[in-house]
Amino acid sequence: NAGVMQNPRHLVRRRGQEARLRCSPMKGHSHVYWYRQLPEEGLKFMVYLQKENIIDESGMPKERFSAEFPKEGPSILRIQQVVRGDSAAYFCASSTGTGSAGNTIYFGEGSWLTVV
Amino acid sequence: QKEVEQNSGPLSVPEGAIASLNCTYSDRVSQSFFWYRQYSGKSPELIMSIYSNGDKEDGRFTAQLNKASQYVSLLIRDSQPSDSATYLCAVNRGNTPLVFGKGTRLSVIA
Numbered sequence: 001n002a003g004v005m006q007n008p009r010h011l012v013r014r015r016g017q018e019a020r021l022r023c024s025p026m027k028g029h030s031h032v033y034w035y036r037q038l039p040e041e042g043l044k045f046m047v048y049l050q051k052e053n054i055i056d057e058s059g060m061p062k063e064r065f066s067a068e069f070p071k072e073g074p075s076i077l078r079i080q081q082v083v084r085g086d087s088a089a090y091f092c093a094s095s096t097g098t099g100s101a102g103n104t105i106y107f108g109e110g111s112w113l114t115v116v
Numbered sequence: 117q118k119e120v121e122q123n124s125g126p127l128s129v130p131e132g133a134i135a136s137l138n139c140t141y142s143d144r145v146s147q148s149f150f151w152y153r154q155y156s157g158k159s160p161e162l163i164m165s166i167y168s169n170g171d172k173e174d175g176r177f178t179a180q181l182n183k184a185s186q187y188v189s190l191l192i193r194d195s196q197p198s199d200s201a202t203y204l205c206a207v208n209r210g211n212t213p214l215v216f217g218k219g220t221r222l223s224v225i226a
Contacts, residue, residue, distance in 0.1 A: 033213055042218035043160065043204065056213060091159055103148050103211050107159040 002027045004108035006092050012114045019079040021111045025094030032075045033093045082115045122217035131226050135192040139205030149188045150206040195224045
């Protein structure tokens with residue numbers, strides 16, 4: 001499967017626990033984006049990363065949220081001390097980042113976080 | 117002012133009709149425009165991209181862009197019940213992250 005891979009697909013956490021969401025970009029893509037979608041809401045940009053660099057984190061909440069895209073391995077979105085309001089679908093997307101179609105992004109299947 | 121605006125719907129059309137979905141954006145220097153389809157409980161799926169003023173056709177789908185009016189639309193010809201989904205308009209300027217509208221829910225009635 002050469003698409004964007006996300007795991008876990010579904011994650012249940014108790015309030016105060018940590019959630020870690022992983023994303024492997026599409027083959028040949030080096031740019032990763034994380035979006036959050038709350039129930040009945042639109043997609044909200046969180047963070048944009050390239051390998052070992054955060055390019056834009058303007059949509060990331062200032063506390064409890066962090067993201068990385070290491071030289072080796074998947075991108076990880078980490079949510080510490082989760083609260084009920086963090087319950088949402090978290091989508092990862094990737095692109096080549098170059099050329100006329102470089103800003104076309106393709107989404108993974110999403111990770112659904114439920115905080116109980 | 118919201119950056120990307122869409123009518124939330126639902127937009128109901130009979131099977132076989134043309135569905136017309138509209139989107140306006142506020143950033144005049146936007147360069148790239150995209151339509152995604154999202155079924156309930158699923159991830160967004162790219163339908164079309166458009167970069168220049170005018171029409172772009174792909175099968176039953178036609179995207180229309182008018183940069184002077186800051187308006188982009190998606191027409192779906194011969195609508196099918198399987199087209200029932202939420203359609204998301206997305207916009208960016210160059211290599212910045214896409215900004216999405218909240219989406220329009222389309223219902224095609226058999």
